Amino acid sequence: MTTPHQQLLARRQRDTDLLLNWISRFSLHLVIIILAVLCLIPLLLIVSASFTDEIALTRNGYQLVPSQFSTEAYALIFRNPGTIVRAYMVTIFVTGFGTIISLTIMSLLAYALSRPDFVLRKPISLIVFFTMLFNGGIVPYYILMTQYLRVQDTLFALLLPYFVVAYYVLILRTYFAALPAELIEAARMDGASELRIFWSIALPLAKPALATIGLFTALSYWNDWTTSLYFIRDANLYPLQYLLYIIQSNAQAMQLQATVGTINMGEVPTQTARMAMAVLATGPAALIFLFFQRYLVRGVTLGAFK
Amino acid sequence: MKNGLTRRGFLKGIGAAAAAGGMSFSGLAKLAAAPARRYQGLPTLVYMFPGGVQADVARVQDALNAIAAERIGATIELRAVDWGAYDTQISLINASGEAYDLAFTAPWINNYYTNIGQEYLAGIGDLLPELAPNYYASMTQDTWNAARVGGDIYGGINQQIFVKPFGPYIRSDVLEAIGLADAFNSMTSYADLEPILAAVKEFADSDDTLTHATSNLAPLSIAENWGFDPILQYLVVKGTDESAQVQIYTQTDEFAQAVETIRRWYLAGYAPSDVQQWTEMDAAWQAGQIAVRVADIVKPGGNAEVAARWGWDVTSRALVEPMLTTGGVIATLNGVGSVSANPELAVRYLELVNTDPLFYNTLCKGIQGVHWDWEDEAQGLIRPAGGAASFADTGYNPNTDWMFGNVFNAYYTDPSQVGAWPETAELNRNARSSPVLGFTFDGSNVQTELASISAVSREYADPLGSGVVEDVAAGLATLNQAMLDAGIERVRDEIQSQVDAWKASRA
Numbered sequence: 120m121t122t123p124h125q126q127l128l129a130r131r132q133r134d135t136d137l138l139l140n141w142i143s144r145f146s147l148h149l150v151i152i153i154l155a156v157l158c159l160i161p162l163l164l165i166v167s168a169s170f171t172d173e174i175a176l177t178r179n180g181y182q183l184v185p186s187q188f189s190t191e192a193y194a195l196i197f198r199n200p201g202t203i204v205r206a207y208m209v210t211i212f213v214t215g216f217g218t219i220i221s222l223t224i225m226s227l228l229a230y231a232l233s234r235p236d237f238v239l240r241k242p243i244s245l246i247v248f249f250t251m252l253f254n255g256g257i258v259p260y261y262i263l264m265t266q267y268l269r270v271q272d273t274l275f276a277l278l279l280p281y282f283v284v285a286y287y288v289l290i291l292r293t294y295f296a297a298l299p300a301e302l303i304e305a306a307r308m309d310g311a312s313e314l315r316i317f318w319s320i321a322l323p324l325a326k327p328a329l330a331t332i333g334l335f336t337a338l339s340y341w342n343d344w345t346t347s348l349y350f351i352r353d354a355n356l357y358p359l360q361y362l363l364y365i366i367q368s369n370a371q372a373m374q375l376q377a378t379v380g381t382i383n384m385g386e387v388p389t390q391t392a393r394m395a396m397a398v399l400a401t402g403p404a405a406l407i408f409l410f411f412q413r414y415l416v417r418g419v420t421l422g423a424f425k
Numbered sequence: 426m427k428n429g430l431t432r433r434g435f436l437k438g439i440g441a442a443a444a445a446g447g448m449s450f451s452g453l454a455k456l457a458a459a460p461a462r463r464y465q466g467l468p469t470l471v472y473m474f475p476g477g478v479q480a481d482v483a484r485v486q487d488a489l490n491a492i493a494a495e496r497i498g499a500t501i502e503l504r505a506v507d508w509g510a511y512d513t514q515i516s517l518i519n520a521s522g523e524a525y526d527l528a529f530t531a532p533w534i535n536n537y538y539t540n541i542g543q544e545y546l547a548g549i550g551d552l553l554p555e556l557a558p559n560y561y562a563s564m565t566q567d568t569w570n571a572a573r574v575g576g577d578i579y580g581g582i583n584q585q586i587f588v589k590p591f592g593p594y595i596r597s598d599v600l601e602a603i604g605l606a607d608a609f610n611s612m613t614s615y616a617d618l619e620p621i622l623a624a625v626k627e628f629a630d631s632d633d634t635l636t637h638a639t640s641n642l643a644p645l646s647i648a649e650n651w652g653f654d655p656i657l658q659y660l661v662v663k664g665t666d667e668s669a670q671v672q673i674y675t676q677t678d679e680f681a682q683a684v685e686t687i688r689r690w691y692l693a694g695y696a697p698s699d700v701q702q703w704t705e706m707d708a709a710w711q712a713g714q715i716a717v718r719v720a721d722i723v724k725p726g727g728n729a730e731v732a733a734r735w736g737w738d739v740t741s742r743a744l745v746e747p748m749l750t751t752g753g754v755i756a757t758l759n760g761v762g763s764v765s766a767n768p769e770l771a772v773r774y775l776e777l778v779n780t781d782p783l784f785y786n787t788l789c790k791g792i793q794g795v796h797w798d799w800e801d802e803a804q805g806l807i808r809p810a811g812g813a814a815s816f817a818d819t820g821y822n823p824n825t826d827w828m829f830g831n832v833f834n835a836y837y838t839d840p841s842q843v844g845a846w847p848e849t850a851e852l853n854r855n856a857r858s859s860p861v862l863g864f865t866f867d868g869s870n871v872q873t874e875l876a877s878i879s880a881v882s883r884e885y886a887d888p889l890g891s892g893v894v895e896d897v898a899a900g901l902a903t904l905n906q907a908m909l910d911a912g913i914e915r916v917r918d919e920i921q922s923q924v925d926a927w928k929a930s931r932a
Binding site for chain 1: 477478504506507508509510513514517520521523634708709711712713714
């Protein structure tokens, strides 16, 4: 039996707890909201600037809400829509196809290297690791690609460089190595072939690791513009990021040599157009991230459970 | 569940993209196939230059080859590399020993001196008089000497404006509003610009759009404004000094005068108090926020060019006596690759492009009737073909006449330009030659000092040049001490000894 007074006290206690709970939660959320806003504002500024009238932007500066709404910048970029659509196609293909092939090669390699009973495990691991420490440099790389493999001005030039990334192979190897040896043993007892063990046992278990590495690889492909800078001269094969880099650097080059001769600056993309380009380039990458985020979080924290 | 479906949908999307990409893959075969050869047996000259690939480049190339096959017995292949990629790609091509016949080179892109040092360019000094006689004769020995390094010439000079007559530009409407047109047009020195700036500022105070007279005062501290030939940014020779004494620019009276003027103008509020970048300056012009550019190159046709760039009619006046300098002459060159199989043909090509107006203009402007039509043939004025609004819409418009050859052969594209070429040629011809015209400095012995000087420049000289340093005299003293500490005297002595040796070799 409790007296009304005790009940009152208990309720007060509960209320205070609730309030404290609420305050601590609220303050935590507040901090996170502020952080999120701080991260979002620059992005919003870019989006807003890309929709602002060029002259208004110079007069009023960057604002969160366009001081004078205009889609002129996007019109400028899409004046030649074929180019940008093509660049999107190239990037999407290279990212999709490249990621699948690269995951296949890297997981096969990593799985083999993870098996203690693989005879060449040590020498091959050493070779993979060695490339992380030493490389020939840019000129031999260029000579290999253009004079031996002859892949310049083809999509292969864009795909090849990320097919095998030594660091990702090592991460995957570690992950595969952590799978219980008994599982593989049991599968073999049941008569599964090596390929079958890899495909039906190892790969499904390694999904979080594969998703993480896949995301990293996809982002490398998506954001890569230096490979094109070295090997691609055919404008039809420009990936998106490189096209944007070219548009931007053409504008800078023209400013640099404006004093050299007669140049029509009317062709140079404006500040707002640059922002529009940034929006077009980062938008899809952000979407991909949303899809993979769940796996990514799991993949990153997985090591912590052991 | 919903999530899973979306994810599967996404994967399906990737699959579709891969299928679409499969089609692009068939494009590889197309690329690998060599283009059909119309001029079989003729060697092909590969010409590399910075610029976007033009839509109609194949047609223009055919038209050029029709002329080139007959005149020099070779065809050419135009290989445009985007501006942002040119430096990287050409240096990789050079380093890997890939062959090309001709390439655009200059001190500011695909560096001429680096190319010579690494032997990427062939010496053509002996071939030019023999295989390109008219081209070689079209410029004086002094001019050719500017491209000479270690006794040989490694690139064909494109004739264009060689001199840099600096002076102010002002928006014509503002000049009219303040009623000082006569004063502006009779200026003889930068001191005469001061009352005009004051009047523009007063006008700006009552005007809504105009915020300041100008946005950047720094160009006033450029050495050419004060009659120097800058061998390096801070190591200069006075144009009138026949003994060619190398001076440290920051120690000269002229520099002191320049930074004092800049500070005075800064305090008077002729420029915004926060120093602006060049890019912002262009934007401010376009937005109509400023009306004066204190020091820029004033050249024939320059006003029309600025009007096209910023959308304002302008008036300009040169305040500096034009002077021929090495830097001005070799701003644009076409070199012959050292691994070229046909260096003689490449030099013949230089003769063709620099002396045949039809060939040159086809390269610069495209084909008559397809990309351009005559507006007035007697004046050499053309307009976009087929009623296109601008040359940019015709399918061929590299818009870099100065890169390909002698711009004095170029057709005019705007009525306001007509007559600019003979005027410019006249300006070049009548310009005083710098006492060190033809001299080029080899900085390999003083690399460390040059790096320190450039750091000092950013730390001390740039603030002085923009007017933000409160005590100019003290700032100048600090700058000069820092320059001494950076070893500028060693650099000066090195240049001087090279200049003296160069002078002795000429005598």
